[in-house]
Amino acid sequence: MDIKDVISSIEPVDEVFFDKAKQRTSNLIMPFRAVGMLNDISERLCAIQRSLKPETDKRCVFVMASDHGVVEEGVSAFPRVVTCEMIRAFVDGIATINVLARQNNARVVVCDVGTKCDFESRQLSGENEFVSKKVSLGSKNFTKTAAMRKDEAILSIMSGFEIAKEKIEEYNLNLIATGDMGIGNTTPSAAIASVILNRDPSEIAGRGTGIDDRSYKNKIDVIRRGIQLNKPNRNDVIDVLAKVGGFEIGAIAGVMLAAAFKKIPVVVDGFISTAGALIAYGLNPTVADYMFAGHLSEENGHKLMLEHLGLNPILRLNMRLGEGTGAVLAMHIIDASARVIKEVATFEEAGVSESEK
Numbered sequence: 001m002d003i004k005d006v007i008s009s010i011e012p013v014d015e016v017f018f019d020k021a022k023q024r025t026s027n028l029i030m031p032f033r034a035v036g037m038l039n040d041i042s043e044r045l046c047a048i049q050r051s052l053k054p055e056t057d058k059r060c061v062f063v064m065a066s067d068h069g070v071v072e073e074g075v076s077a078f079p080r081v082v083t084c085e086m087i088r089a090f091v092d093g094i095a096t097i098n099v100l101a102r103q104n105n106a107r108v109v110v111c112d113v114g115t116k117c118d119f120e121s122r123q124l125s126g127e128n129e130f131v132s133k134k135v136s137l138g139s140k141n142f143t144k145t146a147a148m149r150k151d152e153a154i155l156s157i158m159s160g161f162e163i164a165k166e167k168i169e170e171y172n173l174n175l176i177a178t179g180d181m182g183i184g185n186t187t188p189s190a191a192i193a194s195v196i197l198n199r200d201p202s203e204i205a206g207r208g209t210g211i212d213d214r215s216y217k218n219k220i221d222v223i224r225r226g227i228q229l230n231k232p233n234r235n236d237v238i239d240v241l242a243k244v245g246g247f248e249i250g251a252i253a254g255v256m257l258a259a260a261f262k263k264i265p266v267v268v269d270g271f272i273s274t275a276g277a278l279i280a281y282g283l284n285p286t287v288a289d290y291m292f293a294g295h296l297s298e299e300n301g302h303k304l305m306l307e308h309l310g311l312n313p314i315l316r317l318n319m320r321l322g323e324g325t326g327a328v329l330a331m332h333i334i335d336a337s338a339r340v341i342k343e344v345a346t347f348e349e350a351g352v353s354e355s356e357k
C-alpha cells in the first residue's frame with residue numbers, strides 16, 4: 001500500500017455502536033455515568049471495535065527508536081549511544097517499559113527505524129522482539145539542513161504502519177500502544193508541536209532527560225533556529241516531519257494509522273508519541289477517534305498538544321520517561337473500562353429499582 005491508500009481507507013468509528021454503548025451505560029446499576037471517564041472510555045472502545053463486548057486482552061507496545069543529528073547541538077543530558085544501549089535493554093527485558101508491560105501482559109516490540117546502532121554485527125536477540133527497518137542512519141541536524149528528505153519522512157510513517165499492521169494481524173492484537181527511544185527526541189517533538197500549534201518553542205519545549213537552565217535556553221534557541229531555517233509548512237505535516245522531525249516520530253504516526261486502519265484502539269504515550277499523533281492527525285483527523293491519551297507528561301507543551309487532538313489524558317503521574325510507559329500503565333484503566341460495560345449488570349437484569357428523577 002502507499003501512504004495515500006492508507007490515509008483514504010481509514011473509516012470513522014461506528015456511531016451506531018457508540019449510541020448503543022451510551023444506552024447500555026445509562027442502564028447499568030449505578031447512578032447515571034457514575035464511573036465518569038471509565039464510561040467515556042468504554043463507549044469509545046465499543047465504537048472503535050464495533051462491539052458491545054470490547055476486548056483488550058491482546059496487547060502490545062511498539063517502541064520505535066531512532067537517532068537525531070540535532071544532538072550535536074547539546075540539547076540532551078545524555079549521549080547519543082544511550083539510544084543503542086537502551087534498545088539492548090528493551091530486548092533483554094530489563095528497562096522500565098519491560099517491567100510495566102510484564103505487569104500488564106503486554107508484548108514489547110522494539111523497532112529500529114533510524115538509529116546509528118550496528119545491530120547487524122552485534123547479535124540482538126532476547127526475550128523481546130526486535131525489528132530492524134531502518135530508513136536511515138539517524139536524522140540530520142535541523143539547525144543546518146532539513147532533518148530528512150520528504151521521501152524518507154513518508155518511508156518512516158510507512159515503516160511504522162507496516163510493522164504494526166503485521167503484528168496486529170500476527171497476534172490478533174486488540175489494544176496497542178506507542179513508545180519511543182531516541183536521545184534528543186524531545187527537541188524534534190517540540191519543534192513539530194511548535195509549528196503545528198503555531199506556538200513559540202518556549203511554550204512547548206521542556207527539559208527532556210533533565211537539562212540545566214543554560215542548556216534549556218539553548219534548546220529553545222536551537223528549535224527556533226531550525227524552524228527559521230527550514231520554514232516548515234504547518235498545513236503539510238509531512239513537510240514538518242521532514243524538516244524538523246525524526247524517524248521514530250514518523251513511525252509512531254504510522255503505528256497510529258495502522259490502529260485506525262485495523263479498527264483497534266491505540267494508547268498514545270507522552271510528549272514524543274503525541275508529536276507522532278499530531279502528524280497522524282494532520283494526515284487524517286479521523287485517526288484521533290482511535291486514540292486514547294495514556295497520561296499527561298511533565299514535558300511543558302504536552303497539555304496543549306493533547307488539547308489540539310481533543311484528547312483527555314487518563315493518568316497524571318508526573319512521568320517524563322517515554323518508552324511507552326505511561327501508555328502501558330493506562331491500559332489497566334482501559335481494561336477496567338471494558339469490563340464495566342461488559343460485566344456490570346443492567347437495572348433490568350439485576351432487578352434493581354431505577355432513579356425516580
Ligand SMILES: Cc1cc2ncn([C@H]3O[C@H](COP(=O)(O)O)[C@@H](O)[C@H]3O)c2cc1C
Nearest residue numbers: 076078180181182183184185186208209322
Ligand atoms: C537511560 C534513558 C532511558 C530512557 N528511556 C526513555 N528516555 C527518553 O529520553 C529521551 C528524550 O529526552 P532528550 O530529548 O532530553 O534526550 C528519549 O530517548 C526518551 O525516550 C530515556 C532517556 C535515558 C537517558
Ligand SMILES: O=C(O)c1cccnc1
Nearest residue numbers: 270271272297320321322
Ligand atoms: O513525555 C515523554 O514522552 C518524555 C518526556 C521527557 C523525556 N522523554 C520522554
